[in-house]
Amino acid sequence: MTLSSKGTALITGASSGIGAVYADRLARQGYDLILVARSQTKLDALANRLSDQTGRNVEVVAADLKASADLLRVEQILRRDASITLLVNNAGVGAVLPLLDSPVDDMQALINLNITALTRLAYAGVPGFVARGKGTVINIASIVSIVPETLNGVYGASKAFVLALSQSMHHELAEKGVRVQAVLPGATATDFWNEAGHPVENLPQEIVMNVEDMVDAALVGLASGETVTIPGLHDGAHWDQYEAQRQVLSGVLHNSSPAPRYR
Numbered sequence: 581m582t583l584s585s586k587g588t589a590l591i592t593g594a595s596s597g598i599g600a601v602y603a604d605r606l607a608r609q610g611y612d613l614i615l616v617a618r619s620q621t622k623l624d625a626l627a628n629r630l631s632d633q634t635g636r637n638v639e640v641v642a643a644d645l646k647a648s649a650d651l652l653r654v655e656q657i658l659r660r661d662a663s664i665t666l667l668v669n670n671a672g673v674g675a676v677l678p679l680l681d682s683p684v685d686d687m688q689a690l691i692n693l694n695i696t697a698l699t700r701l702a703y704a705g706v707p708g709f710v711a712r713g714k715g716t717v718i719n720i721a722s723i724v725s726i727v728p729e730t731l732n733g734v735y736g737a738s739k740a741f742v743l744a745l746s747q748s749m750h751h752e753l754a755e756k757g758v759r760v761q762a763v764l765p766g767a768t769a770t771d772f773w774n775e776a777g778h779p780v781e782n783l784p785q786e787i788v789m790n791v792e793d794m795v796d797a798a799l800v801g802l803a804s805g806e807t808v809t810i811p812g813l814h815d816g817a818h819w820d821q822y823e824a825q826r827q828v829l830s831g832v833l834h835n836s837s838p839a840p841r842y843r
Contacts, residue, residue, distance in 0.1 A: 618642065667705045726743070
């Protein structure tokens with residue numbers, strides 16, 4: 581029996597954590613999958629499990645998106661595979677140390693993955709979505725995109741870039757049939773914290789969200805048409821007020837003369 585499909589979802593950072601849960605949920609929603617991550621072993625294990633459980637076609641691409649050649653391989657897949665209808669830009673790295681305690685080469689590597697790779701993959705996938713009149717891009721940002729004083733400043737700035745890019749993409753692409761969603765998780769129980777040198781067990785557990793709950797909430801936000809989804813924000817009116825004020829501010833930023841306070 582051939583299962584009907586919603587197309588193919590390409591997910592980066594798919595071998596564990598947020599990416600692996602997106603893979604599980606999207607396969608169960610009817611998507612075939614292309615899973616991208618560094619670990620061939622983890623990808624193969626996940627692909628075999630999801631294929632057995634859901635009957636979906638699951639391909640794996642072992643790639644380090646900080647490496648130019650690997651990034652180019654994934655870009656080419658996005659450009660050439662017309663079955664891809666959804667891109668989940670999830671791959672990223674975090675940092676928790678203060679700026680001056682963080683080696684600049686590590687910060688450059690963070691920028692290469694969180695900003696450069698994400699941007700190039702969006703550029704690779706979106707033209708095909710526009711040409712076909714449909715497609716979705718999910719960019720995983722963070723709540724630090726709006727509170728950059730939290731954690732490491734370069735990490736916060738990288739996620740602020742993701743949020744701004746997503747909002748701009750939505751503005752440009754919504755009328756062309758392309759959906760764009762930025763997801764802003766708070767502290768989530770993934771390997772992010774261990775890799776950043778700050779085990780999640782050291783955080784107040786009342787602020788740490790289960791990864792399955794986070795992804796499920798984000799997918800509800802996508803289905804309800806949100807451009808920005810903040811799974812841990814209980815009162816959505818706070819974001820609505822924030823965004824409304826931002827729109828008001830956008831209309832009063834341009835004037836031909838300096839403000840009186842600068843004279």
